[in-house]
Amino acid sequence: MPAAQATTTATTIGTYGARFRYPAGREGALPMTGGAALRVRSLLAIRKPMRFGDYVWNDLGVPATGTVRVRVDLPRQTVSVFRDGHEIGTAVILYGTDHKPTPTGTFPILMRARQHQSSLYDAEMPYMLRLTNDGVAIHASSVRRGSATHGCIGVPLSFAQLLFDQVARGDLVTIVGT
Numbered sequence: 001m002p003a004a005q006a007t008t009t010a011t012t013i014g015t016y017g018a019r020f021r022y023p024a025g026r027e028g029a030l031p032m033t034g035g036a037a038l039r040v041r042s043l044l045a046i047r048k049p050m051r052f053g054d055y056v057w058n059d060l061g062v063p064a065t066g067t068v069r070v071r072v073d074l075p076r077q078t079v080s081v082f083r084d085g086h087e088i089g090t091a092v093i094l095y096g097t098d099h100k101p102t103p104t105g106t107f108p109i110l111m112r113a114r115q116h117q118s119s120l121y122d123a124e125m126p127y128m129l130r131l132t133n134d135g136v137a138i139h140a141s142s143v144r145r146g147s148a149t150h151g152c153i154g155v156p157l158s159f160a161q162l163l164f165d166q167v168a169r170g171d172l173v174t175i176v177g178t
Contacts, residue, residue, distance in 0.1 A: 018044075018045035018047075019042045019043065019044060019045055019058070019061065019086075020042060020043045020044075020045050021041065021042040022040065022041055022042065027039050027040055027041050027085065028040040028043070030071060030080075031176065032071065032106065032174045032176070033104065033105050033106045033174055033175075033176065034106065038069055038071065038082060038085075038174075039085050040082070040085055040086075040087070041084070041085035041086050042062070042085070042086045042087065043087045044056050044058055044087050044088075044089075044090055046090070050078070050090075050091075050092050051092065052092050052143050052145050053092065053143045053156050054091065054092050054156075055089065055090065055091035055092070055155070055156050055158070055159040056089065056090050056091075057088065057089040057159065057162045058088065058089075059083065059086075059088040059089075062083055062084065062086040062088055063083065063084045063086070065083075065084070066083050066084025066085070066086075067083070067084060068081065068082065068083050068166050068167055068168075068171050069081075069082045069171070069172055069173075069174070070082075070138070070163070070167065070171070070172070070173040070174070071173075071174050071176065072093065072095075072102075072138075072153055072173065072174070072175040072176065073176055074095055074102060074104070074175065074176065074177045074178070075176075075177065075178050077092055077093055077094075077095070078090055078091065078092060078093060079091050079093050079138070079153065079155060081163055081166060083166065088166070089159065089162060089163065089166075091143075091155050091156055091159040092143060092156075093143065093153050093154060093155055094141055094143050094153070094154035094155075095151075095152075095153055095154070096151035096152070100151045101151060102136065102151050102152070102153060102175060103132065103136060103151070103175065104175045104176060104177040105174070105175060106172055106173070106174045106175075107131040107132060107136075107172070107173050107174075107175070108131075108169075108170050108171065108172055108173075109129050109130065109131065109167055109168070109169050109170060109171050109172075109173060110130045110131065110132070110133070110169065111128070111129075111130040111169065112128070112129055112130075112164065112167070112168075112169060113125075113128045113130075114126070114127060114164065125137060125139040125140070125152070126139060126140040126157065126160060127139055127140050127157075127160035127161055127163070127164040129163070129164065129167060129173070131173055131175075135151075135152075136151045136152055136153075137152050137153070138152065138153040138155060138160070138163070138173065139152060139153075139154065139155070139160060140154070140155060140156070140157040140159075140160035140161075141154025141155065141156075141160075142154075143155065143156050153175070
């Protein structure tokens, strides 16, 4: 799948176009699973706390092509999307309960579907990005306080659409835990 063209979308939180850029040669690094780190060239400048259902998407001034990586941080209850080392999107997420926890590790996207119906839970999973063979996925969900998933990562619908358009089968998603 060819890389998506740059969009001009930003929403709900932050200053549009505001970005913290690391100086060349002094890039930041985010821990990933397996001891590897993600080199970070810039982060979105989010100036107030994000709440359930909030997200920011801003890829203005970021190369339209490059490797896309997704990082889910369970303790912080967030997901971040990076293109070529630049954070282009972040959102507050839902994740699994103690009875059906979200797995940690690095997973390639196995399958993509704009509309998917869970056969196990008879639930709609719009903009589904399957991560495991047993059905764990990132998908659109009603992200609100007190809710959880059956191991999936739930993201706001508009964020799910943007994410879906950025990733391809085989792109890597890292889920970090405590």
